[in-house]
Amino acid sequence: MKKYTVSFPSDNLTVDVSENTTLQQIIIEHGLDLEFPCGGMGVCKRCKVNLKSPAEDEFRVQLACQTKVREDLLVEIPKKQKSDKILLEGIERKVKHSPLIKKVYLDLDPPTLEDNRDDFTRLISGNENIKTSLQTLQLLPSLLRENHFQVTAMLMGDEIIDVEPADTTAKVLGVALDIGTTTIAGYLLDLNTGEEIARFSDLNPQTKYGADLISRIVYASQNPLGLERLNRELIDLINRLITRATSAHGYSAEDVVAITAAGNTAMNHLLLKIPPRNLAGSPYVPVVKQAVAIDAIELGIEIHPAGKLFSFPNVAGYVGGDTVAAVLASEVYKAKELDLLIDIGTNGEIVLGNKKKMISCSVAAGPAFEGVQIECGMRGANGAIDHVFINEHEEFAYTVIGDTEPEGIAGSGIVDILAVLLDVGVIDKNGRILKAERIEHPIGKKMAGQIKDVKGKAAFVIYEHPESGPKVYLTQKDVREFQLAKSAIASGIEILMQEYPVKIEEIDRLYLAGAFGSYLNHENACRVGMFPRALLDRATSIGNAAGTGAKLILLSEKEYENSKRISNKMTYIELSSHPDFNGTFLGNIGFVT
């Protein structure tokens, strides 16, 4: 039997293995840091690695569980992933390193009669475009002389925002935030190298004032301290997350000099403590569409005293900075061909276009996919059923995040369950859970026992606790909720195509963004009618594209400018007032059997 050499340079491991050994076997045997949640079935796609033969120039991405060794290989396992699935994915893009905030160490010559330039001109080496604050000028003469004219200037574009004693360039961190309605995700980056130091996430603490945007906007508008409170909750969490992430890696929160934040329009307003009231009613106008750059301290964010916060520009009341960030990350705005981008969070946003023209709309689609509004729904954390399938024994099977006892169903699991139940005839084309005796499909018949009456309502039971009974199940009402959500997305796509106008064949790429999009089984998503089957082979999951966008602008002034161009260029279609929307929506409610 042939032998090949497989190296994992980052793990200092080189092994010789027999032909057709899978990478999964090697990784498990040597205890390398990669998980196989679906047990190696190639379904969950969480075991992606970068690999190449020693002779090749470029790495390619493959699933470790599906890769059999048939040549010598160099393998790189992506950085450690946390157990919280939501944030794991994210497309990577190379950008010219030019962070929004920079530190520059200056070792200046002291003044002489021959060189008697003023202190500030000395600091800026005669670059007359550079400005600074009065406070910096007031402190400058002592700072220079007490430090032998060796100082570090902190720059935002053409502005010196702070001057520090000696050389402090070693620690310059940035934080990219994706502020979702339900979840806050963050990335701690080293702004010197562009490297990611840590990822973190937490539930948006505003959820206690309402799971959906409208109820939060109403809370902010109708309570005297409502806006203050919602803003404070968010700021407090951001402060906690940054303090925790920095101290875990030997840094302090004061090392963070810049924060970029991608959020939908309402989140953007709540983050900036700008009244969101008029987003709640027609004509849904934001207060500000433009990107906002402010002193972080203005919002009580506890980072470097001169640190800045940059928000993404919005497009309209319900297409916000997170969509702009996703368009930036996916490069739809640069595309020569035609791209369709679906970003599904608590709300869903859809963008159709390319470098010439981009149109967008928003659909109230998300909660069902995030596990909200689904009785046993939950986000993609430990205990969540994330994938469901009919296994090789033609039996109903599923995987659970963390391999624990099931606690609920993640969004991707719901899509899978519905696809399976439609395939095996447990649910009909109208979305009805059939009575056991009406099921005809042989595999469906085997599952008939799972159709039960739970709390007086028809439900399909996925997991039953040995003692307490049905624990994780899908109710008839859940199916209805899902139908509303998937129809909204399908209808949004249709209206955008009609408005552009463009035919389905002309769309070259479908990007599925958002945590949910990352774990979605594309085949099943088509099966349940979320997007047209014609796009199946053109679909790519791009993970948390909004978060990636936030990282991009943190590292690149040019990408920040691009984000502004995207916002200015993209037009918005208000579906609620579109004459064809209701008809299209009703037409997409059912399933195809």
Next chain:
Amino acid sequence: MKKYTVSFPSDNLTVDVSENTTLQQIIIEHGLDLEFPCGGMGVCKRCKVNLKSPAEDEFRVQLACQTKVREDLLVEIPKKQKSDKILLEGIERKVKHSPLIKKVYLDLDPPTLEDNRDDFTRLISGNENIKTSLQTLQLLPSLLRENHFQVTAMLMGDEIIDVEPADTTAKVLGVALDIGTTTIAGYLLDLNTGEEIARFSDLNPQTKYGADLISRIVYASQNPLGLERLNRELIDLINRLITRATSAHGYSAEDVVAITAAGNTAMNHLLLKIPPRNLAGSPYVPVVKQAVAIDAIELGIEIHPAGKLFSFPNVAGYVGGDTVAAVLASEVYKAKELDLLIDIGTNGEIVLGNKKKMISCSVAAGPAFEGVQIECGMRGANGAIDHVFINEHEEFAYTVIGDTEPEGIAGSGIVDILAVLLDVGVIDKNGRILKAERIEHPIGKKMAGQIKDVKGKAAFVIYEHPESGPKVYLTQKDVREFQLAKSAIASGIEILMQEYPVKIEEIDRLYLAGAFGSYLNHENACRVGMFPRALLDRATSIGNAAGTGAKLILLSEKEYENSKRISNKMTYIELSSHPDFNGTFLGNIGFVT
């Protein structure tokens, strides 16, 4: 005898007078508001009026005391002048009206589904270059809706610095300040029309911490609260002056939206509370040379809450924003020919150049001319002897500001006295006050009795009180002080000419700026050696050119940019380290007899 009709439209007066009646006679007879401090001798030039015949298109400027009526005339007396001479003059220049701060009234359409632009985009009518603060955004939605979308935006360049309810464009004021070491002069302008509403002035309250710059810099640097205190004195005075000037004209201090401030480099630092310490010792480096624009509130200046303060850029440690302002006002920086500008305040600054090249220096010349360091010296206020001459009876004579009992000698009076005493041989070429018996000139002999021993020292007595004895006099030490000052100026001119290099014949214009320059008798200034006689017929007094410059930038964004260009373009010659300065200085100490 022929009769002519003379009209004063602003005073509602029309009179018929005989040929050759002077305007002075008419003005005094009818009690119009114009003073003749030199009694109508054509010396002080304070009785300028604008006049034309009814058939002419343009007014010309003439001295009322020297104008004999020989045709019908329309006469306009310039606005009321205060009794304090220091601030009365000032060259006027037309500028394109584009104030640094503008108010714009906006009557906007409320949003609809067809026009659902965000509030801020609506406000800026899609001009994406315009920015604003977070605070403005936070207040914007309520402000727009509570005022039916009728608001006033306050703009600084591309930045909306405030939004106010309804239409507040009627009251938009600006204040131009000339912050001298000894005197603060100010102009209250209507920024809608560019018109001057009021002038005001006061002594710089910092004088109690030292008359000269060095002692104030030392005070600011050596006392823990020194800088704070000097700054506070200035700010408090500015607040008082603005409150008084605005309320006297039916406005409030909050109607003032912009302040421009021209001051020397040290005053600039003290105004901005920037430590001036390094200006006191070689190599005399300022902290900042650049123009600074800040929120007035940052310095505790109590004008409009969003009002701004703009300082002029400096050139070097001892050529500051006031010189830049004077160059701006005199348009030396635009000249095709070669100009020499001498601005004499408490310090003296000299600029030589044109649009191609400008060089400058500073001389410690001023105090003698401002009446400081002269025993009976005083500033040009009531009671000051401002002009001295030999009258038609060949007797020593003088005029006193306010026609009161003499209290002291103004700078212009000192120049005159010395010129007269030199002419009549009371002082010799070395500056010595001769003993009575050594005087040879017949007029000098008549004045010999005025040479007395005052407090044990030789002095020339100008005014003796009937009871208490010598009250206003010039001591031998005063003459020595003056010699140092005039030599400094003459030597500064010489060194600049040498450095440029240029010959005296090549200089096309001499501008004499500053209050002192305005009242100076040019002939006498040459007589005492302040500037070369070759320039006498090319000399023009341009009054408080620094104040005029401050008005110009207040009214014109373009002039503000020009001031920055002037600062960048002008080079500075440090006389104290110039190898030829000491020799030149000693060569200019004496007088020419």
